[in-house]
Amino acid sequence: MLSAWGMALLQALLYPALAPLLIGWVRKVKARLNNRRGASVLQPYRDLRKLLAKETRVAHTASPLFRLAPYVVFVATWLAAATVPLVARDLPTAQIADIIVLVGLLGLARFFLALAGMDVGTAFGGMGASREMMVSSLAEPAMLVAVFTLAMSAHSTSLSSVIGYHLADGFVVRPSYLFAFGALVLVALAESGRIPVDNPTTHLELTMIHEGMLLEYTGRHLALMELAAYLKLMLYGVLIANVFVPWGIGQAFAPAALALGLGAILLKLAVLGAALAVGETVVAKMRLFRAPAFLNLALLLALLGLLSHVILEVGA
C-alpha cells in the first residue's frame, strides 16, 4: 500500500517536472515548422526560474483574492493532474477523485482564474474572464459527456478502471470511443487555450482569452499561473494518450514496468505534442463567435459517442 502511495506521489511530482518540457517541445516543433530555429526545449524551465526570482507586483486596486487565486488555480490543477494515471495504472489518487471530480477540480481552477481576471478592474481582465467562461461553459458539457461514454463502457468513473477496461479489451475499435476521442481532442484544444480557440502566444488585446486574465500578474504569481496552464495541457495530453492508447502503461509497480510506462508516455506525449504543433501551424485562429460552433461540434460528437454506446454496444 505504501508503495502505491509512494508511486502516486512520484507520479504527481512528475507532472510539474515534465509539463514545461512538453510546452518547450511543442514550441520547438512549431518553430521548426516555421523555418525558425526556436528556443531550446528547456526554455520554459528558465522562464519559470526567472519569474520566481523576480519581484512580484500587485495593482493598488487588487483585493486579497488576487493574491490567493494563483495558489488555488495551481493547486486545483495539480490535484486534478495527480488523479490521471501517468506511468502506472492502479493509483490510489484515482480513487480519491474520479473523472467527474477531475472535471470539477479543473472547474474550480477556472472559477478562480476568471475571478482573478475580474479583480483588478481593467477591461482586459473582464474580457478574458467573460470569454473564458463562455468557452468553458460549452466545452465542459462536451468533456463530461465524452467522459460518460468511457465511464459507461467501463461501468466505472474511475480512470484506473476505465484504462484497465480498455487494456483488457484488446485492440477493439469501438465507434463510441472514436466519437469520444474526437470530442476530447476538440475540448482539450479549447480548454488549454490553443489554436483555433485561443492563441497562447498573442498579446493582442482584442483576441486574447487566457492571457487577458493573466495580464496583471507578475513574478511568482505569474509563475504559478503559467505552470498551471502547462499542467493543464499535459493533463489533457496524458488523458487522451492513456485512455485511448493505454498500451505500455505500467500494470505493476515493478521497475521494468515503470520504466516501460515512462518511456511509453513520453513517446505518446511527444507524438501528441508534434501533432498539436502541426495543427497549430496549418490552422488559423477562429473568430471568437466561431468558437461556439467548434464546441457544439465537440458536444455533438460526444453525444453521438454516448448514443452509439447505449444503442450499439450495451445490448451486444
Add this chain to the structure above:
Amino acid sequence: MNMHPALSLALLALTLALASALVALPAARWPRALRWASLPLLGLSGVAASGAGLWALVEGLDLGLVLPLGLPWLPWHLQLDALAGFFLALIGILVTAAGIYGPAYVRGLENGRESLAALGGFSGLFVAGMLLVVLAADAFVFMVAWELMSLASYFLVAFHHDNPANRRAAFLYLLMAHVGGLAILLGFGVLAAFAGGFEFTLLREAALSTSWASLCFALVLLGFGMKAGLVPLHAWLPEAHPVAPSHISALMSGAMLKVAVYGFVRVVFDLIGQFHWQWGVVMLAVGSLSALTGVLFAMMQSDLKRLLAYSSVENLGIIFIALGLAVLFMATGHPTLAALAFVAALYHAINHALFKGLLFLGAGAVLHSTHERDLEQMGGLLRRMPWTGLFFLIGCVAISALPPLNGFVSEWLTFQAALQAWQLDSGVLRSLIPIVSAVLALTGALVAATFVKVYGVAFLGQARSRHVRRARAVPLGMRWGQGLLALFCVLLGVLPTQVIALLDPVAVAVVGTGLPQAAAGGWLWLTPVSAETASYSAPLSILLLALIAGAAILWARRGRVRRVRRCDPWDCGLTPPTPRMQYSAAAFAQPIRRVFALAFAIDERKPAATDTRPRYRLRIADRAWSLLYVPLAQAVESAARRVVLLQSGNVRVYLGWTLATLLVLLWIIS
C-alpha cells in the same frame, strides 16, 4: 398523554413560531419588539425544529399524533417520520440563520413606512405554516397549513407595497399559489375518493388504477411544480421572491420551495405508491427544461436578488431531474439505483437550501449596506465587507458545484445515478438519460459562469457608484447568520458519507432500500454504488489540496525578493483605468446571450454614432410570458366576456338559470 420528546420538540417549534408572530404585533408601536422578541423566538423555533428533525433522522422514528383540533369529526393528524424529519431539519437550520440575521437587518427597516408588525406577524405564521405542512398527516391539515404558508408569504411579498411593481408581483404570486393549491386539492381528492378518508395512513392504502394514479400524479406535479417554480410555471418566482425582505427571500427560496418538494415526494413516493416510467420521463423533461431555462435567465439578470431567484428555478430543476431518475429506476425495478437518485435529490435539496439561503442573506447584507440590488452599480465590495465577501464566495463556489464544497457532492451523486442507465432494459430510456445528463453538465457549467459574473462584478473590481464606494461592513448578527450557513456548506461538502448516513433512513422509508454500500470503504470514501464503480474522498481531497498548497507556497516564495510591491494596473500607456471601463454585468453575459439568443426575447437598442447623449438599453424578457401567460390571461378574459352575457340584471332570468342548473344536476345524479 405520553408523547415522544422529539414530537414535543416539533410542537414546541410550532408554538414558538406562533408566539413569534404574536409578540410581533406590538411592533407597530414599539419597533423593538420585532428585534428583541419576535425574531429571537423565530430563531429558537428553528433550533427546536432542526433538533426534532435530526432526532427523527438519527433514530429513524415514525411517530403519529392526533390533536383534538379542527372539525369535530375530523381531528388533526400529525406525524414525524424520517422524511418529515429531514425537511423539518432543513427548514429549522434556515429559520435559525434567519433568526440570527434578522434583528440587524430589520433595524434598517425601522425608519421606513412599512408595518413592522405585519412583517413579524406574517413571518411567524409563514414559518409555522411550513412546519405544519411537513408535520401534517392528513390531507385536511396539509391543505390548511399549505394555505397558511401561501397566504402569509403573500403578505411578506407585498411588504414593500409602495412600489406598484411589488403589488403586481404579490398578486401574481397569490394567483399562482391558488391555482397550484387547487391542483393539489384535486390531487388529494382523487386519492381520498379511493381511500374513504383523509388520513395519510388511509390514502396510502388506496388502490388506484393506473389512469387515476396518473391523473393524481399530473395534478400534484402541476400543484407542487407551480410552487417549486418549475418551467413553464415559474414566471411568478423571479417576480415574487426578490421583493420580500432578504431574510424572508432566503426562507422562501431556501425553505418554501423545499416544502413543495416535500409535498411532491410525500404524495408521489409515499401516498400513491406506484411508479411508472412515463412519469419519470415527464419529470426528467420538466426538470431539464427548468434547469437550463433557469440558469440562462439567471445569467442575464443584473438585479442580484432576481438572479438568485432564477437560479432557484434551475436548482429545483436539478432536484426534479434526480427525483425523475428515482421514479424511473423504481418503475423499472432497480430500487438500489432509485435510492441513489433519491438521496441525490435530498442532498441537493438541503444543499440548495443552505447555499441559496446564504446567498440571499449575502445579497441582503449588500442591500443593507449600499441600498443597491443592481449589479451594474456595485463593485469592490470584498474590500469593504470582507466577511460578507468571504461567505458569499463560499456560497458561489458551493452553488457552482465545485469541489470540495457541498454543491459538488449532490451533483456528483446525480451524475452517478444517471451513469447507471446502462442497467435499464429499454433502449429509449438508455439514450434519454445520457441526454439529460448532458443538459445537467451544461447547466453546471453555465451556473459557474453566472456566479463568476455575480462575484466578479459585485465583490471584485472597483465600485461603480458613489454609494457602493461608501459601503461598510454589516453588523455582527448578520455576519453570524451568514457564517452559520457557510459553515454548513463546508461541512456538507467535506463529510458526505456522514450526511448520507443521516439520509439513509429517509431512503429506506420512502424507496424501500438505503445506500448501505455508500460508506463501505470507511468514512473517508464515498462509494455510492461500489468501490470499483466510483469513489470520491472529500476529506482526502481537502487534505491533498492543503498539502499541495503548502508545497506551492514554499516553492514559490523561495525567490530572492519576497515582498510584494503595489503598483498601478496596466493602462496600455494611456489614461489610467476608471471604474466605468470595467466589464459590466451585461457585458460579461454578452457572449452567452449571443450563443443562446434563441432562448430569450431580446430588445436591444444601441446608440447611433451621431447621438450626442448615447444610451444603451437592453431588455431581456422571459418567453414564458408571451408563450403561456399572456395567451392564458387573454383566454380567461375572453371567456369572462362571454359569461358576462348571463349578467342581465334581471332577477327572473337569474332564477331561470338557477332552475336550469338544478334540473341538469338532478339529471346527472339520477
